[in-house]
Amino acid sequence: xxxxxxxxxxxxxxxxxxxxxxxxxxxxxxxxxxxxxxxxxxxxxxxxxxxxxxxxxxxxxxxxxxxxxxxxxxxxxxxxxxxxxxxxxxxxxxxxxxxxxxxxxxxxxxxxxxxxxxxxxxxxxxxxxxxxxxxxxxxxxxxxxxxxxxxxxxxxxxxxxxxxxxxxxxxxxxxxxxxxxxxxxxxxxxxxxxxxxxxxxxxxxxxxxxxxxxxxxxxxxxxxxxxxxxxxxxxxxxxxxxxxxxxxxxxxxxxxxxxxxxxxxxxxxxxxxxxxxxxxxxxxxxxx
Ligand SMILES: [Mn+2]
Numbered sequence: 001x002x003x004x005x006x007x008x009x010x011x012x013x014x015x016x017x018x019x020x021x022x023x024x025x026x027x028x029x030x031x032x033x034x035x036x037x038x039x040x041x042x043x044x045x046x047x048x049x050x051x052x053x054x055x056x057x058x059x060x061x062x063x064x065x066x067x068x069x070x071x072x073x074x075x076x077x078x079x080x081x082x083x084x085x086x087x088x089x090x091x092x093x094x095x096x097x098x099x100x101x102x103x104x105x106x107x108x109x110x111x112x113x114x115x116x117x118x119x120x121x122x123x124x125x126x127x128x129x130x131x132x133x134x135x136x137x138x139x140x141x142x143x144x145x146x147x148x149x150x151x152x153x154x155x156x157x158x159x160x161x162x163x164x165x166x167x168x169x170x171x172x173x174x175x176x177x178x179x180x181x182x183x184x185x186x187x188x189x190x191x192x193x194x195x196x197x198x199x200x201x202x203x204x205x206x207x208x209x210x211x212x213x214x215x216x217x218x219x220x221x222x223x224x225x226x227x228x229x230x231x232x233x234x235x236x237x238x239x240x241x242x243x244x245x246x247x248x249x250x251x252x253x254x255x256x257x258x259x260x261x262x263x264x265x266x267x268x269x270x271x272x273x274x275x276x277x278x279x280x281x282x283x284x285x286x287x288x
Contacts, residue, residue, distance in 0.1 A: 004278055008035060013249070038097075053100050065102065068113030076110070103145055107149075130160055134174050151210075167183070182209070199233065246274070
């Protein structure tokens with residue numbers, strides 16, 4: 001069965017929170033994977049990385065890593081120095097990952113996030129720059145055994161890849177077996193004509209998968225067509241992790257960046273909500 005995970009941002013208002021505090025909590029809720037902040041691991045000492053690795057090993061958790069590149073690291077920037085910094089940063093992430101273990105690097109690792117197309121910018125030109133940057137960064141990923149998963153996101157968060165079809169064409173241009181796609185039901189819900197069709201089209205190019213309801217409640221709390229989604233994952237024989245990204249609490253940089261402007265938790269308990277969602281996802285995965 002696919003390992004079930006959660007993004008650490010569920011429990012915090014700051015992207016730079018130390019991930020070690022969420023390891024035991026994730027394990028107690030029933031998760032097998034914890035997705036942590038990739039920039040954070042590049043800033044840790046080897047000793048700090050050792051501690052995170054030891055905690056994750058002890059809890060039997062695999063780690064995955066996500067990124068939303070900042071403006072100063074934008075691979076689609078017209079400034080060559082910015083693009084160079086971005087590539088070097090992604091190389092650092094791959095090296096830190098090979099130290100910590102876990103092979104999935106995912107998110108907006110091809111441009112900055114969130115990012116609109118600005119006046120006088122041409123989507124094709126910026127996409128070409130992003131492809132070139134990823135081609136460069138993915139070489140280090142190959143050396144480190146890292147799968148470089150580009151996330152397809154909705155139109156309000158980026159313009160380069162809004163659909164799986166655009167993601168496939170981007171990954172094909174990168175021309176590396178280590179460049180794969182991250183699809184996310186929250187974004188697919190806005191952009192795709194059919195959940196099933198785009199998953200079938202993506203097939204073996206799917207490297208990572210994010211779960212979320214349309215309002216980012218934990219899976220099982222909303223109206224996402226989960227039977228269709230998990231059925232399509234079975235059809236393409238997807239073996240990777242399914243990582244939920246619920247966000248319920250407003251405030252801080254996480255609340256602001258995710259656009260959580262109201263309290264979706266209410267009187268519920270964060271850990272109980274997460275644990276129930278694990279059970280829901282597991283029951284979906286067990287269906288034949
Ligand atoms: Mn996502």
